[in-house]
Amino acid sequence: MPKSYLDISTTTMENIFDTNQLYPDYEEPIKDHFKGYFDSVYVSFSPFFTIANSDAFNSVSSAKLVSDEEYRLLPEAVELSPNENRAIYVRDPQYPDNTAIVSSAKPVKWQQIIDHTLISNFAEMSLALRTSIGALRREYERTDLRDILIDQTSDLSVYHPIEGRINVLSLMQMYECLKDLHKTTLVVTDEFFEDRKVIDIGLMSLTQFVTEVHGYMYYFTEDRTVLFTIEWDSFFFLICADHDLLAHIVARYRFEGFYCDANTTHDWYLDAKQKR
Incomplete structure (x- = not known):
């Protein structure tokens, strides 16, 4: 026991x-x-998710890559600027809030995405998601998988999970x-x-x-x-x-x-x- x-x-x-x-x-x-x-x-x-009965599809991911121009508009508390070796991501305000998710979200499993893309398995899906928010060292990034994932989820109005x-x-x-x-x-x-x-x-x-x-x-x-x-x-x-x-x-x-x-x-x- x-x-x-x-x-x-x-x-x-x-x-x-x-x-x-x-x-x-x-x-x-x-x-x-x-x-x-x-x-x-x-x-x-x-899980990924869709928002039922919604005519608007906003940011696929809760994390948004900040450009040099956007960085200059961030609060002064942000001390690190983007450069060739460092990308900065911030929360995207257009991502659905908790209320919308509780009331209207429908879950989409990883396997459902895999079945309709060239992403082969769960490990590649994890790499695609982590690459999409800049969470991997350069040698581990899979921008090819990230692009496949974003193209597919954008086409289907599917939101990515938060990390x-x-x-x-x-x-x-x-x-x-x-x-x-x-x-x-x-x-x-x-x-x-x-x-x-x-x-x-x-x-x-x-x-x-x-x-x-x-x-x-x-x-x-x-x-x-x-x-x-x-x-x-x-x-x-x-x-x-x-x-x-x-x-x-x-x-x-x-x-x-x-x-x-x-x-x-x-x-x-x-x-x-x-x-x-």
Whole structure:
């Protein structure tokens, strides 16, 4: 049987929940990091989406590349200017807001995009998305995949997911999942582990929940049996739980992705020969 929270807290290992180690190091096998807490981890893709009954299609991505001219109009607090070795991206105000996504968005799976493009697999999709926001070193960028992706999604009026945060559509899945499992007391933590709070989602509507927790990066149930966690610049997040519970969550709430094996790391989308 899996260890309970009480079993874990009395061992000599550091407790990842209390020492703010809620995401593994990049080169560390993901399952190794969570060993002793969860026996199964699922890499879940942040979905693309369309906005129903909308006549306007604005920015395909929430991140906008800033030109030299646009840079000069940014607030003075921005200290780094664009140059040949550095691109600067900012949030695009034309991207749909949370209210529009909650009320009108329809999810589009990665596989649906792959099926209609020359993008071959999930790893290439991750590379295309990360390249689109300037999140890769030059040697890893795949501008060919980025251009294929942007052309296809623009033609179909499909919006890209945001990076580095569990997006609204995934939060909606999380809300339904945890309520159905009667795990309504949730701990949420920001990226710097400075803002940590306990909320009762049983007392919240879906819209209230999304408004309350959007922007946080780490979410776990009070009994520490389910963890949702993400990393900066990623278009995927991790769901951690006991295998049987996780299998139920993935199947019932239709998260798209794959289960980690013993060797899966954060950089699963990079060819092993390219890793530094």
